[in-house]
Amino acid sequence: MPTLADCLARRDNTLAAVRMLGASAVLWAHAWVVTTPGIATRDYAHVFAFSLDFHGVHAFFTLSGLLLARSYLTRPDLLRFVVARLVRYVPAILISALIAAFVLGPIVTRLSLADYFGAAAPVLFVLKVATLLDVNATLPGVFDGNANPSLLYIPLWTVHYEFVFAVALGVVGALGLLQRKLLVLAGLGLTVAVNVVWFWNGEAAHLALGSPHHLVRFGSSFGIGVAMAVFADRIPVSNRVLLGVAAVCAPLAFTPLAAIAGMVLIAYAILCIGFTPFPLARPLAALGVWSYGFYVWGYLIEQTLAYAAPQLDGWPVFLIVLPLALAAGWLSWRFVERPSLGWTGPITAQLRRLAPGGRADRRVAPPPARPPSGDGWVNPRPAPTKER
Numbered sequence: 001m002p003t004l005a006d007c008l009a010r011r012d013n014t015l016a017a018v019r020m021l022g023a024s025a026v027l028w029a030h031a032w033v034v035t036t037p038g039i040a041t042r043d044y045a046h047v048f049a050f051s052l053d054f055h056g057v058h059a060f061f062t063l064s065g066l067l068l069a070r071s072y073l074t075r076p077d078l079l080r081f082v083v084a085r086l087v088r089y090v091p092a093i094l095i096s097a098l099i100a101a102f103v104l105g106p107i108v109t110r111l112s113l114a115d116y117f118g119a120a121a122p123v124l125f126v127l128k129v130a131t132l133l134d135v136n137a138t139l140p141g142v143f144d145g146n147a148n149p150s151l152l153y154i155p156l157w158t159v160h161y162e163f164v165f166a167v168a169l170g171v172v173g174a175l176g177l178l179q180r181k182l183l184v185l186a187g188l189g190l191t192v193a194v195n196v197v198w199f200w201n202g203e204a205a206h207l208a209l210g211s212p213h214h215l216v217r218f219g220s221s222f223g224i225g226v227a228m229a230v231f232a233d234r235i236p237v238s239n240r241v242l243l244g245v246a247a248v249c250a251p252l253a254f255t256p257l258a259a260i261a262g263m264v265l266i267a268y269a270i271l272c273i274g275f276t277p278f279p280l281a282r283p284l285a286a287l288g289v290w291s292y293g294f295y296v297w298g299y300l301i302e303q304t305l306a307y308a309a310p311q312l313d314g315w316p317v318f319l320i321v322l323p324l325a326l327a328a329g330w331l332s333w334r335f336v337e338r339p340s341l342g343w344t345g346p347i348t349a350q351l352r353r354l355a356p357g358g359r360a361d362r363r364v365a366p367p368p369a370r371p372p373s374g375d376g377w378v379n380p381r382p383a384p385t386k387e388r
Helices: 004-008 016-033 052-074 078-108 118-130 154-174 181-199 202-209 211-230 239-252 258-275 281-288 291-308 314-341 344-354
Strands: none
Touching: 004 258, 016 052, 016 154, 016 258, 016 281, 016 291, 016 314, 052 154, 052 211, 052 258, 078 118, 078 154, 078 291, 078 314, 078 344, 154 211, 154 291, 181 211, 181 258, 211 258, 239 258, 291 314
């Protein structure tokens, strides 16, 4: 039975399928947000303490924790690590916000163009969204008559936490703490204990607790991923083991242990989807390369459709927007994200040159021939093209 370390050493995986499944779950839930006035998370079906879309988000964080920790353990370079996260997250959001503010906004606003562009509102909108300072920023007169008025980038609030956890992981790695397995295990145990004791009731605590709630539940998912990377040589990957994990977790689906049981089940399912023969994993992985652009653009496209055809309900909106979001994801990957990834090395080298006494490159260790680097949005080892 192969271990996770064995699987990560291979060139071939279908981890991108996880991102496509998670992003699609979020798009599905938001189709009802843009068509149903006053809908709340409690109105969705819940199992393991959360609705389907939040389980998708938990999968993102677990996958990010696994791949980012593996990346840092393989190439322990804090500056490059942080730069890589910035060039991964920001350019796609920036381009989308520019198009929303200066192409879509003037077309759909109910205001005159003079009022729309007054006080530099579109410029401020782009700055707030692209820097993640305010992903709930609005454009004047845009979508303010929709069922969920004015908001354009609801999904991006999770990227705040993604970046915070990534930077924290880089700092922990730079301090050499990722190599201390007992410390990693203790940190995960503490996070899980807080999750069970304080946040076991899932989304019921969401409105009352806000950011602390998100930090703990996303931190639990991310921490499970980090622990899997650190203990990769001891974790077997098998569909039979997945059945055993499911048999243990399923009875806990509606108990005080539901949230953490769901996260554990999702975490192990990610390994099986990514590294074992799994139905539909390969075609979904081929689409998953576009999942970040899909995630960034999906809600904006849904709001636009709800504006143009307010009579539609959730299912038609989801089914119409799904291929449109995939097309936007492909365009974003092809013309924004993939080119941006090439900036990581030059930007890192320039920052080192600008530092006092800096040199062009100060790598702690040379990269391996085939580094298993990546994050929740970049497949570190895509499947061979001929099999897609």
